[in-house]
Amino acid sequence: MTMISVVIPARNEAENIGSLIDEIDAACAAHGNYEVIVVDDGSDDGTDRVVRDRMTGRSNLRLIRHDRSGGQSAAIHSGVRAARGEIVCTLDGDGQNPPAEIPRLFAPLLAPGSDGVGLVAGQRVGRQDTFSRRMASKIANGIRSRLLRDGTRDTGCGLKAFRRDAFLALPYFDHMHRYLPALFNRDGWKIVHVDVGHRPRGAGRSKYSNLQRALVGIVDMVGVMWLIRRRKRSRPTEIAVEN
Template sequence: MRPVSVVVPVCNEAENIGALVAEILDETASLPLLEVIVVDDGSTDGTAEIVAEAAQQDTRIRLVRHPRNGGQSAAIHTGVLVAHGEIICTLDGDGQNPPEGLPSLVAPFLVAETGRLGLVAGQRMGRQDSFSKRAASRFANWLRSRVLHDHTRDTGCGLKAFRRDAFLMLPAFNHMHRFLPALFSRDGWDVAHVDVGHRPRGGGSSKYNNLQRGLVGAVDLVAVAWLIRRRKRVVSPADHLTGVPSDG
């Protein structure tokens, strides 16, 4: 089995992160887990101290700290850069993504025959969010799907698994984590989807509001559509890394 690293971006999640890391370790017992990398994105509430204490008890836990807040995509990118696993799993640090979904995200990589599977994207079932957040997310996903044709109903789900080498060849920008299916497809990779659970936030508060998310999302959508349109497809990153030319 290919070694796995779990990357957890966090900012001010002291009420959730200790229990979440312990749960990740329990739920990934069947995987060749190398490490759980918690990237503290400028927390001010003691999140980093909780993770540091846990790391003293279990060497698989690693803490990486940003000196200031850079955003979720920046935290994920940092975690992937320092990871040792060939397969990277991600989930949000607020505890709403149940770690029990991690093995099902890795499973498709174990049976993939072509070597071109780049991303397995979780799709939340039974979302435990407010009506306004669910409605805003539904509209954003509909609009994104119409523009990018990424065949993904829920790109906002933090539960994902992907090839580390493929991720590091993607264009890096703020909020890129919300466009991973389109970006992986752009680079010639196959994308699979797995239904996963969702649960209420255990403590703390969300770092986003609907207006803020909508404004930046509109700008990002235009930018990603431009990136896809301008992609030169002589030899895709997937062709380069696998040595297997695509059919398209």
């Protein structure tokens, strides 16, 4: 049975991470062969202690800790590199992404004839965010979709599933997690979209403001457009000669 690695990037989520791990266990129990990797992105609220307490007697729960905060993309990248599974699922550490959706994400990657599918991207419906954040996200997603033509209405959703080797072949840069559909498409992979639920944050607050997201997004958008235009277009074929 294919192993699934669930990667959770988390920064200062001590109040949310314990119950989130329990929900992931409940969601993945039917599959059986899975692991959960929490990447503590330089937390100072004891997030790592909560995870350590739950690791006792559980060989499939792992903890990776950054010595300083590197951001969500850095945390995801560290988790994927450490993952033992062929398929990786991600979700945010704040509890807003329902873990019950995880099986619906990895299913298209395990289905017969799915060899060409590289990424399954969750698309939030009924978002439980403030009006200003929803509007900022809608505008940013509209601009991104028009410029990158990635066919995705919501790249900010933390619920995603993808092939580990395909992800690690992508060029790494900070904030790349928001451009995964465009990057996977750049490398010739098919993208599947799945509508998923969304919940209010359990505790704490968001780590980024709308202004911060917008300013960073402008630079990243230009960079991704450059990467798409400079992609490798030739396809190698090895020629064998009978001796």
